[in-house]
Amino acid sequence: MFILDSRLQQDCLPIGDFPLCHLLLMNDARYPWFVLVPRxxxxxxxxxxxxxxQRQLWHETTLLAETLKDTFVADKMNVAALGNVVSQLHMHVIVRKRDDAAWPAPVWGRHPALPYAEEQVRQLKERLRLVLTRDVVFVEEGA
Structure with missing residues (x-):
């Protein structure tokens, strides 16, 4: 039975599900930072x-990265599967801008996380619903 790693549960907000992966939002409002976790x-x-x-993971990762790049007008997309702290396979898909808090360094450990306000999460989900119109089932509010 698939169980999401407790550190991902703690650090992320559920957004929805692709056919293979959970789509999570890292709870750090400094960056549009998403995590895909194959179930x-x-x-x-x-x-x-x-x-x-493997093909499905790459499809979901590239679809998400391309959509986020256009939606958030990224200067660069960071896509990585490191797993040194959380060993459960997960892909980070991070929108980077030249004026973000960590540019050009990696986002990991650069600054303490700045949690999203509820309204920010609601707006972000609504924005994503407009652009991720296929393959994603969104988590309903309160779920």
């Missing part, structure tokens, strides 16, 4: 997924 048990590396799931 597969005990997977820590991409190569542990079967070939179909």
């Amino acid at each position: 597969r048990e005990e997977v820590t590396e991409v190569f542990q997924l079967d070939a179909a799931d």
Whole structure:
């Protein structure tokens, strides 16, 4: 049975589900920072997924990155699967702008997280609903 790592539950807000991955929002309002987590048990590396799931993960990652780049007018998209702290396989998809708080350094550990206000999350979800019109089932409010 798939269980989301407790650190991801603690640090992220649920946005919805792609066919393979949970779509999460890192609770740091400094950056539009999303996390995709394949709903597969005990997977820590991409190569542990079967070939179909590997293709689906890449499809969902690139679809999300391209959509976010256009939606948030990114200067650069950071896409990474590190797993040094949270070993459960997850892909970070981060919108970067030259004027963001960490540019040009990585966002990890640069500044303490600045949590989203409820209204900011609501607006962000509404914005995403307009652009992620296929393949995503959004978490309903209060769910």
